[in-house]
Amino acid sequence: MLSKKTKYGIKALTYLAKQETGVPVSIATISEMENISLKFLESILLTLRKSGLLGSKKGKAGGYYLLKDPKDVKMTMVMRVLEGPIAMVSCVSLNYYEKCADCPDETACAVHHLMIRVRDSNLKIYGETSLADLISY
Amino acid sequence: MLSKKTKYGIKALTYLAKQETGVPVSIATISEMENISLKFLESILLTLRKSGLLGSKKGKAGGYYLLKDPKDVKMTMVMRVLEGPIAMVSCVSLNYYEKCADCPDETACAVHHLMIRVRDSNLKIYGETSLADLISY
DNA sequence: TATTACCCTACTAATTCTATAGGAGTAAAG
DNA sequence: CTTTACTCCTATAGAATTAGTAGGGTAATA
Numbered sequence A, B: 001m002l003s004k005k006t007k008y009g010i011k012a013l014t015y016l017a018k019q020e021t022g023v024p025v026s027i028a029t030i031s032e033m034e035n036i037s038l039k040f041l042e043s044i045l046l047t048l049r050k051s052g053l054l055g056s057k058k059g060k061a062g063g064y065y066l067l068k069d070p071k072d073v074k075m076t077m078v079m080r081v082l083e084g085p086i087a088m089v090s091c092v093s094l095n096y097y098e099k100c101a102d103c104p105d106e107t108a109c110a111v112h113h114l115m116i117r118v119r120d121s122n123l124k125i126y127g128e129t130s131l132a133d134l135i136s137y
Numbered sequence C: 001t002a003t004t005a006c007c008c009t010a011c012t013a014a015t016t017c018t019a020t021a022g023g024a025g026t027a028a029a030g
Numbered sequence D: 001c002t003t004t005a006c007t008c009c010t011a012t013a014g015a016a017t018t019a020g021t022a023g024g025g026t027a028a029t030a
Helices: A004-018 A027-034 A038-050 A075-082 A110-128 B004-018 B027-034 B038-050 B075-082 B110-128
Strands: A054-057 A063-066 B054-057 B063-066
Touching (some): A004 A027, A004 A038, A027 A038, A038 A054, A038 A063, A038 A075, A110 B110, B004 B038, B004 B075, B027 B038, B027 B063
Antiparallel strands (some): B054 B063
16 A cells, blocks of 8 residues: 555645746645645655755745656656655565565565566556656646 | 565465365465464465465364465455555555545546556556466476 | 744654464364 | 364454654744
């Protein structure tokens, strides 16, 4: 299951992608427009800013804004920041590899092989989908 | 992330798929061979039996066995039983559809569109992979 | 300097995951 | 017919994660 954090994060990002570039939008505005708890959204946007996806402006008329063109924001990046590794088991993770404690031989593990296929297909989708694609509906 | 339950369940199923068909294997044997906590495995196998994937024989020399040919056990079924719906959000689930509370218009929701793609690609993989494929390594 | 809005830490409530406990029931072997 | 070796089933508990809340701090702008 997708976490609410990721779901809300993507909604917020697409909302920002629809705005004029560089114009800050306040947390309160996004919260109202997308029906997201203000405080929860605040922490999500903070995460997105720290990851380099968003910029922010303080004070009156401040808020968050996209740092890149929506075309250049791939869902691979978004998912990794919000949801964590794309792989469903760490033994097939490209960026966060870890050996399974219970598994003596990875190459003989059925789960391993299955999850490599799943990872590759998901990576493909996230890699070829950008924020711009998502707001084109 | 894949739950341990699913991981262990798949390992147990592939272990059974490697045995002579119809010959029961005890929980204890699978537990030792696959390094899975005995009691946890017990509850997993029970789930698999109730779902119709496994049969069991009680008493001495009893145990669990596959009810179908490994070729006919698709991962779609296995994943649904162990991990739950394939869809990452319920608004794109084929079997467990539910409207999102926070989302006024599904067709305009970016998350919805993205998750349909992910669901379809995962369904494809699980649908074309059987237990027989997984033990062929 | 008052206001607006982001920044940050800490905490709590709820849920899910990962088992564990303990016994009841069943079948086969001696 | 009794022992042994299994599955069956319910309940529950500890750990981890998720989801959300509280509250004050800090910077920028008018």
